[in-house]
Amino acid sequence: MHLLRIALAALMLGGGAAVLAQTGRDVPPAASTANPSGQNPTAASVREDQLLRELNKLQGRVSIPDGKAALLEQPQGREWRQFREGWLPWIGGIAILGMLLALFGFYFTKGRIRLDQTEESGVKILRFNAFERFMHWLTAVCFIVLALTGLNYIFGKRLLMPIIGPDAFAALSQWGKYAHNYLAWPFMLGLLLMLIVWVKDNIPNRVDVAWIRKGGGFLGDAHPSAYRFNAGQKMIFWIVVIGGLLMSATGILMLFPFSATDINGMQLTQAVHAVIGVLFIAAILAHIYIGSLGMEGAYDAMGSGEVDLAWARRHHDLWVEEQRAKTASGPQVHGARPVPAE
Amino acid sequence: MARMKFLCDADRCIECNACVTACKNEHEVPWGINRRRVVTLNDGKPSERSISMACMHCTDAPCAAVCPVNCFFTTADAVVLHSKDLCIGCGYCFYACPFGAPQYPRVGNFGSRGKMDKCTYCAGGPEADLTTAEYEKYGSNRLAEGKLPLCAEMCSTKALLAGDGEIIAQIYKERVVKRGYGSGAWGWKTAYRETVAI
Amino acid sequence: MLTKRKSGEASRGKLQSFASGLASGVIDRRSFLRQSGLAVGGLAAAGSIQLGAVRKARAAGTAVSGPQVQIKKNICTHCSVGCTVTAEVVNGVWVGQEPSWDSPINRGTHCAKGAAIRELVHSERRLKYPVKLVDGQWQRVSWDQAINEIGDKLLDIRQKYGADSAYWLGSAKYTNEAAYLLRKFGAFWGTNSVDHQARICHSTTVAGVANTWGYGAQTNSYNDIRNAKTMIIMGGNPAEAHPISMQHVLSGKEINRANMIVIDPRFTRTAAHATEYVRLRSGTDIPLVWGILWHIFQNGWEDKEFIRQRVYGMEDVRKEVAKWTPDEVERVTGVPGEQLKRVAYLFSHEKPATVIWCMGATQHTVGTANVRALCILALATGNVGKPGTGANIFRGHTNVQGATDLGLDISTLPLYYGLVEGAWRHWARVWDVSYDWLQSRFDEVPAKAGRPARTRKQNMEAPGITSTRWFDGVNLPEDQVDQKANIKAMMVFGHGGNTVTRIPEAVEGVNKLELLVVADPHPTSFATMGNRKDGVYLLPICTSLEMDGSRTASNRSLQWGEQIVKPAFESKNDYEFLYLLAKKLGFAEELFKNIKVENNVPVPEDILREINRGGWSTGYCGQSPERLKAHMRNQHKFDLVTLRAPKDDPEVGGDYYGLPWPCWGKPEIRHPGTHILYNTNLHVKEGGGAFRARFGVERNGQTLLAEDSYPVGSELTDGYPEITFGILKKLGWDKDLTPDELATIQRIGGNNVDAVSWAIDLSGGIQRVCLERGVMHYGNGKARANAWNLPDPIPVHREPIYSPKPELVAKYPTRPDERQFRIPNNGFTVQKAAVDKNIARSFPIILSSGRLVEYEGGGEETRSNPWLAELQQDMFVEINPADAAERGIKDGAWVWVLGPENNAKTKVKALVTERVGKGVAWMPFHFAGWYQGEDHRSRYPAGTDPVVLGESVNTVTTYGFDPVTGMQETKVTLCQIQAA
Amino acid sequence: MKTIILAIVAAVLLAGAAAYLLSVNQKPAYQAFSTTGARVTPTDNLVGPNWSGDPQGRGAGHRG
Known part of the structure; x- marks a missing residue:
């Protein structure tokens, strides 16, 4: 099970997919002297058990151009299978169901965070411009499809195939694979844009520390002050960025197999991609919850891009002041149409 | 019922590639798809040994387990086959296979590699035995004709043994006892979780 | 999608x-x-779904094993092991191959080439129709037009320059019938310049071994190696050249726990299975063998009784061997004395022991001497003429043995009769043509450069020019070529252009020719050599799988191959082409006088019967087509080790498989053939024999006849000379002859009836009578350790022409310059120049060449087979890691290999491996199509270029020829390697 | 909602472009595993006439 340990270690370190370019080292010959003359080749034969103990895989020479064929035996294939069919479904299941239960539980205990009257001044302030919303939704849409098709690799044959039957499931999976491979590119693009545009607003600072100490307002009822993004939002930003980059790196490595690493590297890359993937999905579930059901009015920020000025002053006071300072003519007002809060 | 296995006696294999071309001939395997190949360890040194390797039709086959569309099936005589209609060409079976058996018609990226092809132990595929459709997708079906894989039948020094596991293990054991040396049943521990005690 | x-x-x-x-x-x-x-x-x-023609047939039957499948048996056309190919044919299309379980030789198995041979008959890279080179472009022509134009041009050349100016390069892939037909064709055309691949294969073996104990062929067989307790494989890599032989070698090694000693400068796939590996410097075979003998004589391990009874001249060998002390041996060969002592002990004690060799021993300027040294080693330890012993000579191509036997050799007529008048008269009788007419076909050679003129008779009895030097016959100044005129026309049948050394000079030769005809299933590299604009014809000839005929395997067994499918595309078989050409040249009637021709195709069975009628000298008289076909039907009855069928079997009772020659007497007396040559433990009627008494009866006061050793059941219980009619009368056995046998002998003898020997008695009576009385008609003599008629009576070490150790050249120089085979052999001058120019410093690496298992011969056919070509896609040079490091060469990188002559260079990939020692490089010789860095793929006719092309090693190989047979020195020369 | 639609369209377009680029980069095995020394004529048993491995589909093939 050493493969899993490496996978978890890599996760902990948050290091990118460990690109293990294990070049095929020649097998240490039993008795290689300068001149083999006088030796007994029959008795000097290599033995499989001894080689596997020393090198844990058997690399040789073949006369055909496909270098991969020179790998005679790699027992790690069984270990990777043990991880992918044994551990991974559990990790995924616990992470995703766990998060869903947590959100479900939270919803039925704390309920939806309502807008109180003081936060409906009828005046709107621009939270996210069109481009920011576009890049968010580009990434989000792709993420949803990637998540579903990704999970299909793990849970499809366990949950979906019995329902729709192998033929339809195979066709679906084929489409799922294409979708996963090709939508990954817009996802990566969106990820990059989000990183570039929002990174300056997501640098953690003292205000965030205070925000966290107050439990983000969940514990007490006081609203801790926050800039454009409060600590929670900064956390999800960094989860998306780091997780996204890891997923992209391992994804690209898997999309161009053996271009940078050998088969054990590919196994590890897939393991990292899968584990981070399920955790990433879990995290995003929380994000989706809080951005839609969890807090009233939060969706507008990314839906229309405008939020109520009072709501903004309550939740992102320092950000509002910044905005006011920046625009001497007062808050950005778009048309005088008062928009009823949904 | 027989439990079909492969055993390559590395102390007889001379890397003459008869197994490779017999497979190419029998199933008209295209260029670039190498169902079987001979790997030489310690090439050029006195301990050099060559081993012919295709698919070992493993017990509890890793490829079958990791396949996201479960397109593998194991026949009653333990030959691991798969359906090219269900296969989506994702390549996971290649990572899982301890012996590098799966081959793909297209190479370059994960995207559209085409359907996986691998050694079928000359037992064809899910199509009806000995039909043209089976031949076009999986090659000929010698087992249905009561024969054994052609690679083993034509091996120049009878190094590659194919057939029921016990029988070929017995043959190999007798050889080792008679000649006094043997470098082991290569791949058996990994493939069948047991090996021939010599 | x-x-x-x-x-x-x-x-x-x-x-x-x-x-x-x-x-x-x-x-x-x-x-x-x-x-x-x-x-x-x-x-x-x-x-x-509609698919290609092949699969349409497959679609016809639901499976290959449906009712319409016909099973046809033929013999693999690649190497000389003689594996049976079992073909499944449906509607005239070859759709599959099955293991040939019945054959005692391959027992179902094949090597890479045999298992892929089905591809040959429908390969889309085959030459499909005759083409002619017209101002640099290949133009399709009809067969008739091609034969007409070629015939006219040949007759024109004959008229202007003489018959010797047309060179007939035959093929080792011919069937026996085709080989015999071409030799007869050459005789009727009027030249002895008819040669084939044996020249560059085992020509030195045939000469050396025949001059030692009678016949120059494998004395035992692959199957018999299963009896050996010790085997020395010297200068041979059967794992790549004869893979199926390894089934018997390894089985024998396992069953007998035998010692398998491999002596080779390169650690080959065969060496990987050895129990003792000996690495020597290329070109030092004789010092090594004498080194082994030194220990044997030093400790008295030789078989004294055997030497006394059946060997002449061993004491001369003792004198030469005494010089080769272990430290001198180590200085020259690089092999420590201690190791050779071990080998000597095993070979002389753990018997029966056999010696196996191949090109590593023969392809040298001392090739003939090499093989004689090996025979002497076997003789000294009594390891000849018993099961598990003998000289197991692994011949190369599918029928190089048969083609050699049937005369595709510039120095003899079919079946080793030689070129003396008696031989011509014998064949004139068999061919039913007048001796004088044959003589009239030969040129008169005028006096030239101080050499006396030659009459037609003298020219008729003078060997032609060797295939290793055909281009010297074209390029050399007129007066240096000892025939009427230089070679003007090359008729190439099934012969690659890249297997002879000094290709740059061969290219020059091709340019100078007036006519080049290549009759082959593939265009061969001849089609790409030189920059000719015209005068080249490529004629599609089918493979031997597409025609009936017999072929002789290396163990001297004849096997009949039945036609699997009709000749592909527009190809014709060899018989038909030779018939059409003979008709055009005007001597078809005489050539096919007693051979049936059915719509232009001579019947092979008839040709074999004519061979049987004339094949008395070598025992090709008993293998009738009917008996051979019976063997193919009953393959399963022959024993795996003795190759013998049970005595009581109605069809093949008591026969050895394939009636290995000599198979004495007429087919009717059903001689079983001879599995093991010179085996005195069997009655001659059971395949027993003795050493041939062909060198006279006495020399320098010592008898040349065996002493109290004779075949079991022989009425003559001591050595005896060859049996003639005169001796038969002296013994009173002439009364056993039947009246018509007597009449035939008298007709042949004319006024000297007593001189009619067992070899020219067409009735077979002398042989029949001798066999009945347990007497071997070719005599019971001693093997000659001292062959006084050869250049070096006792084999002497001579450094290769391009030696890496100039200081040794002075002590062991090559033979002095001499004229051989009509042209000068200036080996001595070239060697001296190489030492003076210090070639060894600027070209420090020893270059050897050899076989790959995936390809065969020139490689055109096997490189056109995608199933094989995929396994070896690049020409490469094996280089030692130390040499590679010095030159900054990485594994798989492109390098230039530079040769010392013609400043030739080849661009190949580097394979960095310890298989070759430091200072040694090795290259396969099967590649062609690239030349000194340029890709000549476009020069092949459209669509006939082989799948894989590469540089030919023989572009950089060099001058050097064996004095006895003109063999080339491809196994050792010098080169320099540098990163490209 | 407008930006979401726009994002979806953009995603699909980019995916299409990626699909095209990836399939162009894809090589049949006979090209990927043949060296400068070989000129190969592809055959298609086992992998279907259009090298997709899909025996039925007659999509754009890499014939010859």
């Missing part, structure tokens, strides 16, 4: 059960099929 799923019948219900079924682990295919909606009906649609 939506992958279209099954047409709509995937009902949900059926699939539901599939998933659950899967969960329960193992399910059989039938249920998998049913559950997953892939019911048989749904698949019939898939079968409607």
